Amino acid sequence: MESKIISILSKMTVEEKISLCSGRDLWNLEYFEEYGVPKIQMCDGPHGLRKRLKNEKGEYYGVKATCFPSAATMANSWDTELVRRVGEYIGDECRAEQISILLGPGINIKRAPNCGRNFEYYSEDPYLSGKMASGFIRGVQSRGIATCAKHFCVNNQETRRFTTSANVSERALHEIYLTPFEIAVKEANVQAIMHSYNRVNGKYVSERGELVTDLLRKKWGFNGYVMSDWWAMSDRVAAYKAGVDVEMPSSGGVRDREVLEAYKKGEISIEQIDASVANILRVVLGHLPSEGAAPYDVEEHHLAAAKAAEECMVLLKNEGGILPLASGKPLAVIGRFAKCPRIQGGGSSHVEPNKVDDITEFIANENKYDITYADGYDENHETTDTLISEAVNAARKCGRAVIFAGMPGSYETEGRDRRHMKLPPAHNALIEAVSAACDKVVVVLMAGSPNEMPWIHKVPALLHAYLGGQALGGAVARILFGKVNPCGKLAETYPLRFEDNPAYINFPGNGDNCLYGEDIYVGYRYYDKRKMDVLFPFGYGLSYTKFEYTSINVQENTVKVTVKNVGDRAGKEVVQLYVGCDRHPYTYTFVGMSAHGYDRAERSLIGFEKVHLEAGEEKTVEFPLQDRFFSVYDEDLGDFKKIGGDYELYAGGSSRDLPLCTKIAVEESTSLPVCIAKNMTFEDILLNKSIPSDIAESFIRSVLAPKLVAKLDELGFSFDNPVLRRKRDSVLRQSVGSRLTPGQLDELIDAANAEIEKRVQNDGK
Ligand code: BGC
Numbered sequence: 012m013e014s015k016i017i018s019i020l021s022k023m024t025v026e027e028k029i030s031l032c033s034g035r036d037l038w039n040l041e042y043f044e045e046y047g048v049p050k051i052q053m054c055d056g057p058h059g060l061r062k063r064l065k066n067e068k069g070e071y072y073g074v075k076a077t078c079f080p081s082a083a084t085m086a087n088s089w090d091t092e093l094v095r096r097v098g099e100y101i102g103d104e105c106r107a108e109q110i111s112i113l114l115g116p117g118i119n120i121k122r123a124p125n126c127g128r129n130f131e132y133y134s135e136d137p138y139l140s141g142k143m144a145s146g147f148i149r150g151v152q153s154r155g156i157a158t159c160a161k162h163f164c165v166n167n168q169e170t171r172r173f174t175t176s177a178n179v180s181e182r183a184l185h186e187i188y189l190t191p192f193e194i195a196v197k198e199a200n201v202q203a204i205m206h207s208y209n210r211v212n213g214k215y216v217s218e219r220g221e222l223v224t225d226l227l228r229k230k231w232g233f234n235g236y237v238m239s240d241w242w243a244m245s246d247r248v249a250a251y252k253a254g255v256d257v258e259m260p261s262s263g264g265v266r267d268r269e270v271l272e273a274y275k276k277g278e279i280s281i282e283q284i285d286a287s288v289a290n291i292l293r294v295v296l297g298h299l300p301s302e303g304a305a306p307y308d309v310e311e312h313h314l315a316a317a318k319a320a321e322e323c324m325v326l327l328k329n330e331g332g333i334l335p336l337a338s339g340k341p342l343a344v345i346g347r348f349a350k351c352p353r354i355q356g357g358g359s360s361h362v363e364p365n366k367v368d369d370i371t372e373f374i375a376n377e378n379k380y381d382i383t384y385a386d387g388y389d390e391n392h393e394t395t396d397t398l399i400s401e402a403v404n405a406a407r408k409c410g411r412a413v414i415f416a417g418m419p420g421s422y423e424t425e426g427r428d429r430r431h432m433k434l435p436p437a438h439n440a441l442i443e444a445v446s447a448a449c450d451k452v453v454v455v456l457m458a459g460s461p462n463e464m465p466w467i468h469k470v471p472a473l474l475h476a477y478l479g480g481q482a483l484g485g486a487v488a489r490i491l492f493g494k495v496n497p498c499g500k501l502a503e504t505y506p507l508r509f510e511d512n513p514a515y516i517n518f519p520g521n522g523d524n525c526l527y528g529e530d531i532y533v534g535y536r537y538y539d540k541r542k543m544d545v546l547f548p549f550g551y552g553l554s555y556t557k558f559e560y561t562s563i564n565v566q567e568n569t570v571k572v573t574v575k576n577v578g579d580r581a582g583k584e585v586v587q588l589y590v591g592c593d594r595h596p597y598t599y600t601f602v603g604m605s606a607h608g609y610d611r612a613e614r615s616l617i618g619f620e621k622v623h624l625e626a627g628e629e630k631t632v633e634f635p636l637q638d639r640f641f642s643v644y645d646e647d648l649g650d651f652k653k654i655g656g657d658y659e660l661y662a663g664g665s666s667r668d669l670p671l672c673t674k675i676a677v678e679e680s681t682s683l684p685v686c687i688a689k690n691m692t693f694e695d696i697l698l699n700k701s702i703p704s705d706i707a708e709s710f711i712r713s714v715l716a717p718k719l720v721a722k723l724d725e726l727g728f729s730f731d732n733p734v735l736r737r738k739r740d741s742v743l744r745q746s747v748g749s750r751l752t753p754g755q756l757d758e759l760i761d762a763a764n765a766e767i768e769k770r771v772q773n774d775g776k
């Protein structure tokens with residue numbers, strides 16, 4: 012491959028090379044068949060193929076494809092193998108349609124529950140997002156189709172998406188927002204990365220060489236091409252210098268001329284241009300259109316989409332064992348969504364489905380008895396007294412009802428955020444009225460993000476179907492009637508109120524500045540830290556059976572968790588592992604930091620596995636531990652740093668139901684090079700493991716007043732000594748004045764540093 016690339020490069024003029032770095036049109040990269048650079052087409056995904064063709068009038072239309080569950084839905088499966096299989100099916104559809112590159116998955120973090128594009132993203136948790144994305148990428152790429160992870164990075168809102176600046180700390184940037192991309196690059200070898208529209212800390216991502224080149228390519232080893240989101244580039248030359256290889260779509264040659272001009276002025280070198288062309292060719296030549304690929308079996312793919320949907324729906328409430336429903340009895344089915352379901356979100360990911368299930372048919376089939384259907388609300392999601400009373404009468408007549416409600420398509424679409432977390436008033440009114448008239452009510456929700464549920468205490472059962480794709484009908488019916496045991500778990504937290512969410516006061520920002528004030532406390536990390544009640548926690552989901560967590564232990568860097576199905580039917584459980592460090596919020600620095608203390612999340616997800624268990628069966632799941640799980644991003648170091656200390660490992664079935672816990676002691680990995688400085692606190696010196704304790708002690712004694720030293724002698728030199736406790740936050744320079752001159756302090760510091768240096772050298776020998 013590399014020699015072929017070198018040979019192609021040797022034949023191309025600089026103008027041709029530059030033009031290869033921008034699209035030919037809306038969906039195709041530029042091509043030069045005479046040099047062996049073929050035409051290849053990209054298409055949106057990610058939950059199905061969105062191939063666009065032009066009709067005789069030159070208007071675009073969508074080619075039919077299988078609409079699989081959206082990313083927000085797939086994440087509820089917590090099943091990387093399932094996501095991989097769905098990726099394979101989508102990859103096969105790409106092959107059948109001669110598509111080389113699929114524009115997905117979307118792996119941005121769900122920072123606020125009202126971001127209009129959340130349905131396209133996996134989770135509020137970076138680890139879960141990264142693992143799901145990797146599964147999907149592996150599946151699609153196993154079919155010879157490249158994927159493109161998007162939108163790199165910190166693209167968490169649609170409001171002013173072309174101009175807004177995500178103002179985020181380095182720590183949150185690396186620990187939360189970049190981690191899914193890192194996993195996609197390192198674990199799944201994603202072939203392309205799409206940079207986002209927004210700016211990060213004031214500068215467009217496309218112009219941030221430290222992200223696009225230093226991090227992505229040099230540190231993580233990304234080997235494919237970086238491409239702009241559509242019309243995302245603000246300054247082509249600056250983006251070129253930063254390392255963005257492709258601009259999409261075509262600029263009609265305008266930007267190419269700018270790049271050529273910059274090249275002629277010596278601002279861009281031929282080496283840079285060649286490197287970009289090589290990045291593009293590596294992907295293009297490795298993903299040629301699969302001419303003559305067999306058409307896919309539409310029915311087989313529909314069934315696969317149904318199977319996927321079954322694994323993703325989340326049973327959120329089931330009181331009095333109302334579910335599964337018994338068949339052979341009257342049943343009211345209420346809500347237009349039962350006939351015209353919400354299957355996906357809007358915008359560039361919108362797939363033209365091959366067909367869409369009418370859920371009522373599947374329910375009637377499972378019920379084996381006539382069902383009574385009522386609309387409940389109209390196509391505009393409004394209701395009337397008549398529609399409500401028809402629904403109430405149907406529920407009364409049948410004695411039990413399933414209500415289909417959720418968010419209309421207009422609520423969840425690219426380019427627009429919501430200003431609330433509510434369902435349409437008509438849906439709420441319908442649920443209130445029917446549940447007041449009938450006790451046996453099951454609500455089935457369809458939406459790709461959390462909602463407030465003012466009626467939650469009035470309905471005994473709630474199944475969340477999320478956005479289940481074109482084949483959700485059979486999946487819903489089979490779960491309602493118990494043919495399938497629900498096994499989805501929420502990949503995001505449902506707060507009680509919109510106002511509770513971590514981004515509430517900073518979303519969508521002031522003008523073009525959006526402060527990520529919650530820092531690393533995104534999703535459950537925030538609710539846990541603030542000890543807040545939530546409606547449904549991250550990781551939560553019920554089953555028709557029961558699981559008991561029986562043991563946890565750590566052996567040689569592997570955590571073993573045993574779980575048993577103690578119910579009377581087979582089911583699947585998502586075993587979740589979290590790490591936490593039990594620290595009082597004001598004493599978090601007492602952990603041996605080099606120079607600074609870090610606040611830590613109460614718990615962070617570090618492992619999960621979905622296991623199938625027959626009734627009575629027990630299984631042990633193993634989770635390998637990695638240094639990263641105990642690390643924080645250290646801004647001074649510019650890297651992750653493992654922090655030593657005592658940690659807890661928690662296992663269970665949701666972030667708020669973790670019956671097993673074990674403690675482990677973790678050794679600090681590296682320490683920052685130490686140098687005592689006048690702006691360090693006493694604590695910084697005493698707790699820094701890389702300052703030998705005898706040197707730290709004699710230095711501290713030398714800067715303290717004799718009276719305090721005497722007190723130290725009396726009570727013993729330890730951090731519990733009230734003298735040192737009081738001095739903890741004092742800065743060395745404050746010793747100057749009554750006792751020490753600035754020069755004397757400098758001398759003492761220099762002497763101590765020389766001592767440390769000597770010790771380091773001796774230890775190294
Ligand atoms: C979206 C991308 C999409 C692209 C091409 C943009 O508006 O943000 O996710 O891949 O359009 O349709």
